[in-house]
Structure formats: structure tokens, C-alpha cells
Amino acid sequence: MKALSSSGSATPDAAPLAAAAERPDAARGAVSAQHLARLRSRFGQDFLWGVATSAFQIEGAVAVDGRGPSIWDTFCRIPGAIVDGSNSDVSCDHYHRLEADLDLIASLGVGAYRFSISWPRVQALGRGAWNRAGMDFYRRLVDGLQQRGIAAHATLYHWDLPQALQDSGGWAARDTALRFCDYAQHVAREIDGIAAIATVNEPWVVATLGHESGIFAPGIRNRATAMRVSHHLLLGHGLALQAMRSSGYRGALGIVLNQSPVHPATDSDADRSRALLEDGLTIRWYMDPLFRGAYPHDVLDHLGSDAPPVEEGDLRTIAQPLDYLGINYYTRSLASASGEPPQHGPQVELTDMGWEVYPQGLTELLLRLKRDYALPPLYITENGAAFRDTIEGGQVHDAPRVRYLLAHIAAAADAIDRGVDLRGYFVWSLFDNFEWASGLSKRFGIVHVDYQNLQRTPKDSALMLRQFLRPCADPVAAPSGLRDTP
Numbered sequence: 001m002k003a004l005s006s007s008g009s010a011t012p013d014a015a016p017l018a019a020a021a022e023r024p025d026a027a028r029g030a031v032s033a034q035h036l037a038r039l040r041s042r043f044g045q046d047f048l049w050g051v052a053t054s055a056f057q058i059e060g061a062v063a064v065d066g067r068g069p070s071i072w073d074t075f076c077r078i079p080g081a082i083v084d085g086s087n088s089d090v091s092c093d094h095y096h097r098l099e100a101d102l103d104l105i106a107s108l109g110v111g112a113y114r115f116s117i118s119w120p121r122v123q124a125l126g127r128g129a130w131n132r133a134g135m136d137f138y139r140r141l142v143d144g145l146q147q148r149g150i151a152a153h154a155t156l157y158h159w160d161l162p163q164a165l166q167d168s169g170g171w172a173a174r175d176t177a178l179r180f181c182d183y184a185q186h187v188a189r190e191i192d193g194i195a196a197i198a199t200v201n202e203p204w205v206v207a208t209l210g211h212e213s214g215i216f217a218p219g220i221r222n223r224a225t226a227m228r229v230s231h232h233l234l235l236g237h238g239l240a241l242q243a244m245r246s247s248g249y250r251g252a253l254g255i256v257l258n259q260s261p262v263h264p265a266t267d268s269d270a271d272r273s274r275a276l277l278e279d280g281l282t283i284r285w286y287m288d289p290l291f292r293g294a295y296p297h298d299v300l301d302h303l304g305s306d307a308p309p310v311e312e313g314d315l316r317t318i319a320q321p322l323d324y325l326g327i328n329y330y331t332r333s334l335a336s337a338s339g340e341p342p343q344h345g346p347q348v349e350l351t352d353m354g355w356e357v358y359p360q361g362l363t364e365l366l367l368r369l370k371r372d373y374a375l376p377p378l379y380i381t382e383n384g385a386a387f388r389d390t391i392e393g394g395q396v397h398d399a400p401r402v403r404y405l406l407a408h409i410a411a412a413a414d415a416i417d418r419g420v421d422l423r424g425y426f427v428w429s430l431f432d433n434f435e436w437a438s439g440l441s442k443r444f445g446i447v448h449v450d451y452q453n454l455q456r457t458p459k460d461s462a463l464m465l466r467q468f469l470r471p472c473a474d475p476v477a478a479p480s481g482l483r484d485t486p
């Protein structure tokens, strides 16, 4: 990964950008070229800009070419598990539309595409035979990116565990970490040209939402199980890293964590100590073993007998040096001892997920990580927002998303100005897609997807991104589907 060259650049006042976003024309997502150029100039030439997706959320084709079922296919069949009763059997049907989708990605002018590999597509049962058709799909994807000059950033585990492995214990079983290691090694050896590989996406979500609250697959509700799962995910990460390195993989290796600064809901001592605990459970529980080789004591004390069994040598395996750390940032979190959900005042903007728009939290988070840990280069591997978009006359004027993205990009620039070694930023998401337990009801894409006919329509946010990245792009040469910004 190349070094960033933006240090020392002057910091233009972010106010004009914010002001531009307030103007009436911004209601249609139009931000002046000058403002985009000023924001862009805060980043070095080598800064990597990308868009992100994950396999289960966009591929569809769940029973095609030898793919085995995943825990999410199973979970979607549980009545009430997915709010709109949808599933991802088709979603964006990306599996069958690869070439056109790659052209669409290229048309945005991005330097990288973050996608995930579906484990059950390349190894139906999570052990034993490899599925050649599945591997070929990802070879075509990576080759297609290379041909278009786009760096392939793959994630190995974005939540779609082969159901057969769940049937033999899932991530609660230590053996799943070993199976994951085999899978990682096979992919790194057999698919050429992947620039960066992240082992696991958001282990906190897998452990806590999948095994403690049970609102995500596999829908288990047991805290001790959740903590075992978190440990085995980290162990699988460390084992996979070792295996990929020793098998000669030459790209960058990392992991992706979801993080939000945790603020106490009030100044009370009780809320403050709750915030510290939540910070421990969400951030330090993952950062400390990865970067300090130990789980945090306060969290271990809190967990008591629910703490996971850790074997001799596990923490050394987990604390492998990383080439990069990916951070997914969406919002801050507010902690209250009563457990009551936060009451937001009317001045607080919320996304369609009910998440507070809080860009300054990104700067705060990055500075805090830099202060507390010896970090490798950082990437924002996901940032974006769901809003209730409407498509009219082939256009989607998603001004709130445009504002959200610009404010967070500015917050990232603020962190760089203050010394954070941030090398890239990926928008979540390229497409509207299957948003897990929210099904097809939440739209995160910068490209609208019509689930009736699967037509893709770039929203104003996609047009903004393209103009941000390629201000001089010749409109005549623009690939079909992209209009010019007004």
C-alpha cells in the first residue's frame, strides 16, 4: 500500500462546503464543483477512494452453480426474522450481472472496490471440496477489476457462514476457526491479483447481534456463546493471517471493525460508567487483543463466567502484525445505565435506520485510536447512510446522503490533518441491497436498484462522487447510466 502524501496541506475552511450543502440547489444533491475540488484537495493523490458491498447482500443466485446454503439463507426463512419478510435469493442479482456492474463501478472513477467472497459459494459445506464455479466467479471479478484499473479489496467473512458449519457448532466451535484458516489460505493462493484481504468484517456484529441479541443469523441468544464466538473469530483471523502470509500472498492483510465513539447519555456517574463498559465491549474487546495481545480487564471482570475460554498461545496468534485496519463508521452511540434508547431532540438528524448523523464522531474516533494503539495504516472501509429515496423520471435526488457523505469525508480530512495515517475511504454502499434483518426496506446505495426489474440508477450521490473523483471526466465518454451533475 502506498504512502499518503497529503500531510502538511493547508486546511480549507469546511464552512463553505457546509453552506453549499444548505443551499436550495443542494436539495437536489448539486454541490458546486469548486467545493468538491476544495474538499478533494485535502487528500493526497495516493489516497484510495472506493465503494463497498458484500456477497450475501448483492449477489443473489443463492442456489446456482454449486453454492451451498449459508446461515443467512436459513435465517431469512424464519418467520419474522426479516422485517419485510424478504430474502436475498435475488437481491441485486449481481452474480448474473457482473460485467455491467464492473462497468458501473469503473464509471464512478473509484480506485478500489471492496467486496466479499461468499464462503459457501467457494466451498459449499465449509470443509472438503472446493467449488470451481464459485472460485471462477471471483476470478472473473478480480480480473475484471484489474482490467479496469481498480484495486480489488476482498473480505473473506462478511457473515455468510456455510450452514453446514453452523450445524456442527458454528463460530462457537473452535474448529470453525481452523476451517476458516483453510478457506482463507485457499482463496489467497488460488485467486491472483487481490490487492488487499480483510479476514473478518465486524466481529462484534457477528458475536453480539448474531449470538447474544439474536437479531442477526444464526439467531442465538446466549452471552457466553457470543463471547466464545468473538474469541474464535479473532483466533480465525490470526490463524488465517499466518496461513496467508506463509503461503506467499503478497498483498495487504487486515481486519475490519465497526466502531462508534460511546458517549454517556447524561453526565451522571452511572451513565459514564455504562459508557466506559460499552466502549470496552465494542471497541477495546477487539482492539486490545489485536494490538496489545490481551483482553481488557474491566470487560473480563464484567463478563465473569461468560468470558471465553482462551488457550495458551491464542492471544499471540490474534496479535499478528497487520498491514492495515479497516474501520466501519456510521454514527456515535449513546450509553445510559437505564438501558433506555436515547431521546434525540428535533435538531438531531437521523437516517432511515434511526442512526444519528454525527460526522465529528469519525474524527474523534480516529484520533482516539491513534492515541491509544500502535496502529497500522487505517482505511474507512464503510461509511454511508440509508434514506428514504424516491426515484422520479430516472433520477434520485438523495440530498441527505450527499450531505452525509461530504460531511464525513471532511471529518476524515480533519483526522488526517491531525496526524492520523488514513489511506482510504469506501462508501457503503455501491448499491441498494439486502440490509440484513431490515431486508430490502433500507436503501444505503449510491446507485438505486429497482427490485422489480433490477435496473440500476445512479443517485445524485453517485454523480457527486464521480465529479469529486474525476472532475475533468469527459461527459461524452461517460458510460451509460451516468448523467452529468446539474
Ligand code: FCB
Pocket: 054, 057, 201, 202, 205, 258, 328, 382, 428, 435, 436, 444
Ligand atoms: C455494516 C455492515 C454492512 C451494512 C452496513 C449498513 O454493519 O458491515 O454489511 O449492513 O452496516
